[in-house]
Amino acid sequence: MSSTKISYKVGFIGAGNMAKAIGNGILVSETIKAEDIIISAPSDRNLAFWKEKGVRTTHDNAEVITFADIVFIAVKPQYFAGMIEGLKKTTLSVSKPMCFVSIMVGRTVKSVKEVLETVKGISGPFEVIKVMPNTPSMVGTGCSVMVSDKSSVFSSVVRQIMELTGVCEEIPESLMNACGALSGSGPACTW
Numbered sequence: 001m002s003s004t005k006i007s008y009k010v011g012f013i014g015a016g017n018m019a020k021a022i023g024n025g026i027l028v029s030e031t032i033k034a035e036d037i038i039i040s041a042p043s044d045r046n047l048a049f050w051k052e053k054g055v056r057t058t059h060d061n062a063e064v065i066t067f068a069d070i071v072f073i074a075v076k077p078q079y080f081a082g083m084i085e086g087l088k089k090t091t092l093s094v095s096k097p098m099c100f101v102s103i104m105v106g107r108t109v110k111s112v113k114e115v116l117e118t119v120k121g122i123s124g125p126f127e128v129i130k131v132m133p134n135t136p137s138m139v140g141t142g143c144s145v146m147v148s149d150k151s152s153v154f155s156s157v158v159r160q161i162m163e164l165t166g167v168c169e170e171i172p173e174s175l176m177n178a179c180g181a182l183s184g185s186g187p188a189c190t191w
Helices: 017-029 048-052 061-067 077-088 109-116 135-139 155-165 173-190
Strands: 010-013 037-040 056-058 070-073 098-102 126-132 142-147 166-170
Touching: 010 017, 010 061, 017 037, 017 135, 017 155, 037 061, 056 061, 061 077, 070 155, 077 109, 098 109, 098 155, 109 126, 126 155, 126 173, 135 142, 142 155, 142 173, 155 166
Parallel strands: 010 037, 010 070, 037 056, 070 098, 098 126, 142 166
Antiparallel strands: 126 142
C-alpha cells in the first residue's frame, strides 16, 4: 500500500459501495486530506458516512467537477445519461486539466469521453481513464484493472489511488470485459 501523498483534489459523482471503497482507501492511507475530497449523491442517505469523515459533500455534480482534478464517475451506467443532462443544465466553467475516471460497466473510454465533450463549460483538456474494481476493494483486497491512454498525465496517480484498495493492473481495453467478468465473479467462486 503506497503512502506517497497525492496533491490532486479528488471527487466522486455517486456515493455507493465502490465510491466508498475507493474513498475510504484514500482516507485510511491519509494519501489525500479529507478536505481535498468531494462527493455527490442525489440524497443524503449515502452522504452521512462522508460527512462523518470530514469530506465535503454536495447534491450538485457540477460542484464536484469544479472542485476536483480527478473525478470518479461512480454512478450505475443507466444513470449516466441523466447525470450528463443535469450537467448540461448547469453553468460550468472549468478550464483546468482534469481526469474523469469511469467505473461504469459497459462504457468504453471513447464513449465516455464523447459524451463528456457535449457538456459545455468543460473547456480545459481532460482525459478519461476506465477502471473496473471489484467488491473485495471494500476491504482493501480488491483486484482492479484500468485502461488509459499511453500519453496519460493522470494514469500513475489513478493507479496509486486504486492500489489503496488492493492490486491494480493496466490492460488493453479489448480485455476489459473479460477481466471484469473474472474479477467480478472470481471472488464469489473462491469463497
